[in-house]
Amino acid sequence: MDNKAELIEKRKKIIAGLEKTYQKLVEFKRYKKTPLIIARNGEIVEIAPEELKPNTPYITNGDMKV
Template sequence: MNKTDDTLDKIVQGLEETYKKMVEFKKQKNSPLVVYKNGKIVELSPFEANPTTKYHHKSK
């Protein structure tokens, strides 16, 4: 693993942790998640959202 891959892994890990905390916060505030889905901006219930998500990128 090179330095770029290590940096990318740390960034992705940080984004995944941020998403998890955002869903938890939205549940506490009973506030919808606003996302872009299928070409539209939609509101989702934080209680229906996955509490975690994984990012998968393609290697060049």
């Protein structure tokens, strides 16, 4: 496997791990009934756990540039 293919495979695994982590975070926030605190446009925002999507796939803009 060449270097570019290895990087693409690692990237896919990282994205899959991040998606799984997000899903677990949403489940945890719903279980605890606590808001998710994020920064949006430079402001701190609380999002109710009911407003969170259970899974949000990572969307890329085409293939990875290596």
